[in-house]
Amino acid sequence: MLSSRIAYAPELLPDELFYSWLARLAQLNAIGSPRECLMRIFGINSIVPSVDLPTRLLAAQQQMGDCSPFETLDDLLEVGTLLPYHRPFLNPAAYSRVREILVHGDGKGLKVVMGRVANRFGANPPLRSCPACLTESVTRHGCFYWMRRHQLPGVSHCSIHAIPLQALPLEARTHRQRLVLPVAVGQTPVRITSGAGQVRFAELSEQLVSEAMPALDPHRRSATYEAATRALGFVTRRGRVDFAELASALRRRFEEFEGFEHQERLLASAASPLSWIRPLIEIPERSLHPICHLLLIEFLFGSVTVFKSAYAIHDAQGTSVLIPAYPDISQSTTIRLSAGHEAALRDTSMSCRQVAALTGHSVTTIVAWRRSQTIPIRERRKTLSPSKVDQILGALASQASLPSVAERFGVSLSSVYRILAEHPSTRQSRGDQALAAQTTLRRGRWSASLQSCQNQKEGGVVAARAKAGADYAWLYRHDRAWLLATTRVTPRPQRASLRVDWVRRDADLSQRLLHQVELLRAEHPSRRLTKTRLLRVLGEAMVRRNLHNLPTLDTHLTQAIESAYAFGVRRIEFALATLISNGPDLQLWRVKRLAGLRVWSAELTAYANSQTDKLNAQNTVRTHSLP
Structure with missing residues (x-):
């Protein structure tokens, strides 16, 4: 256990992440390399410690023993990670899988299960800190540490001091497995523009963590959103949620998300801005980032606390009653009503129009449901004779x-x-006549465009399609036989394939290879002659693909390639020749240093010893050609 191998275990500081506590533990006890530190804490050295959602927590809790600042594993998850931030917006099944990965897994597929990769908000945000909070932490606790409220996704502003956070990008770490502290953040800060909106969003994100809500039922959550949306009046004339007006109001409320880190992702596109709003209400099973939920909650409820109360009240009122609609309208349509609204539907003293205004559904839907339940309704007076x-x-x-x-x-x-x-016959007749008129019109426009291109020598079918592409596409879809019969496509001339003279190419490449070998052997410091290095100047892909057609080149290439031993011998001979020219005294350590080989095998050492002894015995200089 880790508790028997460390000298001091610090206490957990206010709002400190488990990752930050581990970094201080490693620093205060001078634990060695990152891999050694991970082995002693997690019992494995192959994981990359995560700042927001660390894994293998059960193994870490067992390894730390009495040193752990958390009494239970649940305390660690609630206080030391960002799981309370993500949990309310995960369905119960996904939450169970996420918790299993955090406790027992190694992190693979974690943020895919949570839907964070598909959301495209960034699965690995940078480490952030507030300069004022760091100053206070040194004054009060004597050290720097990472605070959980600064690492919440999308938060770029301190909720306490209302100043921009400093970001330490992940690539700034010297080792991806190293546990880092915010000591060096102040050297090269990356400032983020801020405003009142960012401060409010930071407070809202902090509220979400402090409320510690469980995994919410997706359908109840979406029904709570929908009820609040209707209460604010975002309803169309047909009684549906007016998503376009809701999106416009959100954009005005947050001033087009100016200064937000994920502004482009939130706006999505000019054609469909804030397209993530509709799935929050209509597709509750889809996993969306908590940032989207928080923005909608702030707009509809004003705070997470009010949303939590509304969710509980919504459940208590029993608004999950599903009433089948009239089958002639749609076989899959359902009406979501409260108990009070269902009583209004069955009240024959209320007109269908009054019930529609009360429940937020269209008059047609209310009429269809009452008819399906055999509830008498007042029929409209017929005016068509x-x-x-x-x-x-x-x-x-x-x-x-x-x-x-x-x-x-x-x-x-x-x-x-x-x-x-x-009257299907009238509808069919109108369709046939409209098709005939369109066919005549499209044929004329296409023929005129084709004739114009040919007369002006601009080209044939390709040029005509550039001018009248819509007509060509329509005719291809509805009148293909006429189009193919009247449009003659000139076949492209086939170019004769050029045959390669492999004998000549083999000779040329062989000469180039031999010349390249001479140049590479003469360079200093010398490098090993590998197949890739020799083929790089000849066109590696082409030669590798056609080496069976180049027998001479293949032979020269095999002879020129150096093994590790041959390269070592060449470097040893170079070192011996250089040392002999400077004096007769040869020593093995001098040969090794001048040869500059990283790995000395037993064969190379024996060869160097034999050559050194031989030259020292002769005390003569034999002819050497420097490589």
């Missing part, structure tokens, strides 16, 4: 537009659509 219907059908058969027919006969556009749907 059979003769008027026949007149409308005649106008529709003449290819008049639907809005003009509605205006001409004084009926709603919905009535015209309904009449057309009730």
